[in-house]
Amino acid sequence: MPLSQTVRRQAMHTRVVTCNGYKREDGLWDIEGHMVDTKSYAFRNTDRGGFINANEPLHDMWVRLTLDDAFKIHDVEAVTDWSPFKDCPQVAAVFQGLVGLSISYGWNRKLKELMGGIKGCTHLTELLGPIATTAFQTIMSSRPDYCGDLDGVVQEKPPYLDTCQMLREDGEVVMKYWPKFYRPPESSD
Structure with missing residues (x-):
C-alpha cells in the first residue's frame, strides 16, 4: 500500500x-x-x-x-x-x-x-x-528451521526469535511455527 x-x-x-x-x-x-x-x-x-x-x-x-x-x-x-x-x-x-x-x-x-x-x-x-x-x-533462509519447526526437530532456539514484535516467544507466530519455543504470556494478576 x-x-x-x-x-x-x-x-x-x-x-x-x-x-x-x-x-x-x-x-x-x-x-x-x-x-x-x-x-x-x-x-x-x-x-x-x-x-x-x-x-x-x-x-x-x-x-x-x-x-x-x-x-x-x-x-x-x-x-x-x-x-x-x-x-x-x-x-x-x-x-x-x-x-x-x-x-x-x-x-x-x-x-x-x-x-x-x-x-x-x-x-x-x-x-x-x-x-x-x-x-x-x-x-x-537456508536454515531448515527458517520457515518454522512444525515437525519438532529443531533442538536450539532459532536466533531470530524475540528479535521483533511478531517473532516474540509469547506471540501467535511462534506458537504456530515454533511451538517448542512458545512461552505463554505472563499473567498480569
Whole structure:
C-alpha cells in the first residue's frame, strides 16, 4: 500500500540502496550493497570539474562482505565510483578492519567504534546496516528451521526469535511455527 497523498512538492534528492545476497560455490556467502545519491538540480563542486549535474551521481558506492554461515566476515571490498571529493575513494581501505568480525548483536556499535566520525565514510558505513539485514535474510533462509519447526526437530532456539514484535516467544507466530519455543504470556494478576 503506498503512502497517502500529500501537498504538491518537488523532488530534490534521491537515494537508491540495493542489496543482494549470493551463495558462493565455496560455501561462503557474498552480500553486496550499492548506494546511489542524485539531486534533481545542478550544484557547484570544485572537485568534480566545477559542477555536479542534475541526476548525476553525487555518491555511487559499493560494499561486498563475504561471510560464512556464522556471519563471520572473511573478506570485504568497498568501492567509491562517484563522490563529492576526490579523496573519498581512499577511505574504502578502512573497511578491511571488518575482516574477522561477525555480524551479531552490537553490530552497529562496533561499526561506530571502528569507522565512526573521522575514521571512515558515513555513507559506506550506513550501507552496512541494510547489508547486515540482507545477510540475515540470505543466510537464515537456508536454515531448515527458517520457515518454522512444525515437525519438532529443531533442538536450539532459532536466533531470530524475540528479535521483533511478531517473532516474540509469547506471540501467535511462534506458537504456530515454533511451538517448542512458545512461552505463554505472563499473567498480569
